Amino acid sequence: MTNKKRDPESVKLANLILEKYQPETVEDMQNALKDIFGPMFESMLKGEMNHHLGYESNNKEEKKTTNRRNGYGKKAVIAIPK
Numbered sequence: 546m547t548n549k550k551r552d553p554e555s556v557k558l559a560n561l562i563l564e565k566y567q568p569e570t571v572e573d574m575q576n577a578l579k580d581i582f583g584p585m586f587e588s589m590l591k592g593e594m595n596h597h598l599g600y601e602s603n604n605k606e607e608k609k610t611t612n613r614r615n616g617y618g619k620k621a622v623i624a625i626p627k
Contacts, residue, residue, distance in 0.1 A: 566577035595601050599610055 562577060562581065566573065566580075568574040568577055591602065594614070598614065600606070600608055602614060
């Protein structure tokens with residue numbers, strides 16, 4: 546099995562991330578990755594929801610479906626004692 550050479554741009558990006566975040570622990574690295582990839586995943590999920598519902602968020606036009614976005618809000622979970 547041959548080793549594939551790494552893309553120099555990817556190496557440069559990884560070095561920039563390490564330089565900016567300077568992680569010392571695994572937790573530091575996880576937090577850096579959340580900062581970096583979080584917005585990307587959120588954008589992908591919003592796009593998937595737009596596709597699923599058939600309209601963009603905050604669209605005020607007539608909808609072709611009864612599915613609706615409920616928006617964002619705080620939720621409270623009530624624990625039921627055993």
